[in-house]
Amino acid sequence: MSFINGPQLxxxxxxxxxxxxxxxxxxxxxxxxxxxxxxxxxxxxxxVCTNKTCRRQGSMATLDTLMGIAPPxxxxxxxxxxxxxxxxxxxxxLPQAAMASHCGTPxxxxxxxxxxxxxxxxxVSRNLDALAFWKRAEVEFEAxxxxxxxxxxxxxxxxxxxxxxxxAYKGRSAVRLASGNFVGALEDANEAxxxxxxxxxxxxxxxxxxxxMDELEAAENSYSMALQADPLVRRSKSFKSGVQLLQxxxxxxxxx
Numbered sequence: 001m002s003f004i005n006g007p008q009l010x011x012x013x014x015x016x017x018x019x020x021x022x023x024x025x026x027x028x029x030x031x032x033x034x035x036x037x038x039x040x041x042x043x044x045x046x047x048v049c050t051n052k053t054c055r056r057q058g059s060m061a062t063l064d065t066l067m068g069i070a071p072p073x074x075x076x077x078x079x080x081x082x083x084x085x086x087x088x089x090x091x092x093x094l095p096q097a098a099m100a101s102h103c104g105t106p107x108x109x110x111x112x113x114x115x116x117x118x119x120x121x122x123x124v125s126r127n128l129d130a131l132a133f134w135k136r137a138e139v140e141f142e143a144x145x146x147x148x149x150x151x152x153x154x155x156x157x158x159x160x161x162x163x164x165x166x167x168a169y170k171g172r173s174a175v176r177l178a179s180g181n182f183v184g185a186l187e188d189a190n191e192a193x194x195x196x197x198x199x200x201x202x203x204x205x206x207x208x209x210x211x212x213m214d215e216l217e218a219a220e221n222s223y224s225m226a227l228q229a230d231p232l233v234r235r236s237k238s239f240k241s242g243v244q245l246l247q248x249x250x251x252x253x254x255x256x
Contacts, residue, residue, distance in 0.1 A: 068164050123162050131161070133155040149171075153172035166202065
């Protein structure tokens with residue numbers, strides 16, 4: 001697989017900065033911090049063109065695949081036109097500004113990710129298998145088939161992918177929480193955070209598990225960490241519902 005230098009005029013991607021916790025609407029205190037060293041691990045960025053031509057050529061599926069198999073130190077995001085529209089879908093790898101074209105299949109996307117990460121080609125199919133497992137698990141979870149969903153998430157984890165395994169742990173955490181296995185849910189959220197220490201959704205899962213166990217201080221800390229990892233997470237339904245339940249439980253403690 002070859003990469004060639006492409007155009008340098010790329011649209012900027014705004015990365016949310018860590019906000020001051022005293023200025024958040026929820027006024028959480030950060031009992032723990034995510035270090036700058038942990039954030040500095042995100043040194044590789046893949047931008048996928050989702051402009052009209054590349055979109056027609058399947059770039060949204062490419063974006064979805066890359067996001068699902070990316071290890072924590074690789075960020076994947078959409079961008080505008082990169083030129084060379086007839087050779088799409090196109091993407092660029094930063095900071096090298098290396099272009100790749102004809103990225104319209106999951107196999108091609110996985111090969112590019114392996115190349116970017118210095119991974120073995122032997123892991124390409126394993127990463128795609130794990131992705132397929134946890135995608136199916138999400139469908140089963142949405143349908144309320146908890147045992148099937150947990151089994152599929154477990155298969156994704158057991159496939160030992162080199163990227164995306166933190167997503168599978170977070171997904172299984174949600175399933176176990178819904179099944180009443182609060183300890184298992186917490187263990188999976190913790191495992192996701194070992195792999196990806198700035199994964200905001202895993203902090204929410206951790207907080208949800210603590211909340212289910214009535215560990216309110218720990219839950220508050222987890223939700224605070226989610227905000228520190230990504231201030232925009234405050235807009236998510238999962239964050240809002242967790243915070244609301246935490247506030248309800250806090251209020252019930254003060255009722256005589």
